[in-house]
Amino acid sequence: MEQIRKLGFPIAMVYGLVVRLRNYLYDIGIFKANTFETPTVCVGNLSVGGTGKTPMVEFLVSNLKETNKIAVLSRGYGRKSKGWVLAEPNTSVEELGDEPFQIFSKFPQITVAVDADRSHGIRILEDTVSPDLILLDDAFQHRRVIASFSILLTAYGSLYPDDQYLPVGNLRDHKNEARRADVIVVTKCPANLETMQQTKIKNRLKPNKNQLVLFSTLVYDPMVKGLEGQFPLTALKDKKVVLVTGIANPGPLLYFLAEAGIAVEHLPYGDHHFFTASEIELFNTKDLVLTTEKDYSRLQGRVGKLYFLGIKHQFLSDGKAVLLNSISTFTKPGR
Structure with missing residues (x-):
């Protein structure tokens, strides 16, 4: 390096x-x-x-x-x-x-x-x-x-x-x-x-x-949201979660999820990444895909079990x- x-x-x-x-x-x-x-x-x-x-x-x-x-x-x-x-x-x-x-x-x-x-x-x-x-x-x-x-x-x-x-x-x-x-x-x-x-x-x-x-x-939203509705973030503790990120620095999100006791399989991509058909096909084989709100805008309607976690400044x-x-x-x- x-x-x-x-x-x-x-x-x-x-x-x-x-x-x-x-x-x-x-x-x-x-x-x-x-x-x-x-x-x-x-x-x-x-x-x-x-x-x-x-x-x-x-x-x-x-x-x-x-x-x-x-x-x-x-x-x-x-x-x-x-x-x-x-x-x-x-x-x-x-x-x-x-x-x-x-x-x-x-x-x-x-x-x-x-x-x-x-x-x-x-x-x-x-x-x-x-x-x-x-x-x-x-x-x-x-x-x-x-x-x-x-x-x-x-x-x-x-x-x-x-x-x-x-x-x-x-x-x-x-x-x-x-x-x-x-x-x-x-x-x-x-x-x-x-x-x-x-x-x-x-x-x-x-x-x-x-x-x-x-x-x-x-501050991360306590609710996970998607087309099928929303539920508390804590409900993810017992689920197999794949985290898909296309942002500059996913570190804070990974740290937050770890602190919340949520284990994830992380699939990182570059900032503003436009996902390919093969990547979408991969995501659709997963039980539940969690992503950022920004990435959700590029994935919604293409991935079935898709949810996002919002953030805001405090x-x-x-x-x-x-x-x-x-x-x-x-x-x-x-x-």
Whole structure:
């Protein structure tokens, strides 16, 4: 493994130079960035996957949809379509991508769209939907849009100051770009993370004086859900369970299930994996298949005994109120 990392170091250096040059050209105005009348909230990270962006977008939708006409705009990573796609009842996961499809399935009353060109997507939303607020999913690196408010996520135990550029590490952007965030959320924290430990992490992140640093943990749903209904997670203790994951880091889920006393046969796949016919055939030979909510969007209707376990962010201390109040302040019309 160490030898592989050494081989990747020159590539990481070149990648880092390209990233820094690109950001510099945006900083000095050579590359143009756009602002919009509609308030926008960006949710993103500096690394590839595994920080909880989709659950954070769902958290924001859940807490803001009653007082705002919300639209979610995503790139739609891994989708098989091109350009602009607006989610409608008959839109497939292949057209939207798994994460936007999951959000639209859970919140069909809001607008969900995908477009690799966020500026283009925002203009269409403004012209056709006129939302009060647009949530930009995984858009921190999309410098062509200047968001009204930016939330940067970094995972506990894998903080961006301790990471390196791809392919040696998981960084896809320079660590200093964290300065553009209004709030840094340390996700996947232990629920009992002490104040002293939080202070040490803040010192490691070195936020600007105007930046907030908040802490959240991921809470798993106590109910397992599927097309045939739902039942308590504890009911899986006496069953033969196959866990299928196509996410960046299944470690926390495996740990949670082990702590709950649930033994699983784990079949891991890459992030955003689109399952093949032979893989589906294999899953259908199993007594019960458990998966993540994101993977469920790609497997439902194709696997018989299929269930998923949902997750959501839970902020430590008063983090929830602090974040929502900050968003409200920064996204006021005319600000």
